[in-house]
Amino acid sequence: MGEPLDELYFKWLYRQVADPEIESQELTFWKILRVLYTTEFVSLVSFDENRISDAKDLRKEFVDSEGLEGVDPEWIELGCSLLELMVGLSRRLAFEGDGRPHYWFWMHLMVNLGLDRFNDSRRFRKTSVDYILDDLIQRRYGSDGHGGFFPLQNPQKDQRRVELWYQLNAYLNEREERRARGEDVP
Numbered sequence: 001m002g003e004p005l006d007e008l009y010f011k012w013l014y015r016q017v018a019d020p021e022i023e024s025q026e027l028t029f030w031k032i033l034r035v036l037y038t039t040e041f042v043s044l045v046s047f048d049e050n051r052i053s054d055a056k057d058l059r060k061e062f063v064d065s066e067g068l069e070g071v072d073p074e075w076i077e078l079g080c081s082l083l084e085l086m087v088g089l090s091r092r093l094a095f096e097g098d099g100r101p102h103y104w105f106w107m108h109l110m111v112n113l114g115l116d117r118f119n120d121s122r123r124f125r126k127t128s129v130d131y132i133l134d135d136l137i138q139r140r141y142g143s144d145g146h147g148g149f150f151p152l153q154n155p156q157k158d159q160r161r162v163e164l165w166y167q168l169n170a171y172l173n174e175r176e177e178r179r180a181r182g183e184d185v186p
Helices: 005-017 030-037 049-065 082-097 101-113 126-137 164-180
Strands: none
Touching: 005 030, 005 049, 005 082, 005 101, 030 082, 030 126, 049 082, 049 164, 082 101, 082 126, 082 164
């Protein structure tokens, strides 16, 4: 018998943002991405359910790309993990802001959360990461978005009350405005 569906899916998600062939623990992120995979995202702001729909679309893509048959439809409808949410967001960022999902995932989403430093060679306390993730999910970050996915220098609204789609767009717009002024923008 092969690997369980959840494990196959986790490895597929990992491949969306990292290279599973790399062996150096300083360049792999299996541990932190597994924490993201096992942490459920819940929508606290209207229309963030749309980002959860993106996760379900990822599951359908996985099933199709792997040629899997007979997958229980209830599995597709399970809650959304933070990893799924972030893969979905990185794809939307790549489409809206150019670039590759891999870049947006690591250089923006993971960096903005302060999770990029947790490679497999580093020991970390899961509870420390849980606090970061809980603050993100519960929207206990700055009104300017710092501590969340999309920190802004000049927010027009309290980002804790803005749906993720509009946070993403404000983030991209602000980056573009800064770039147009000649600022060095990652």
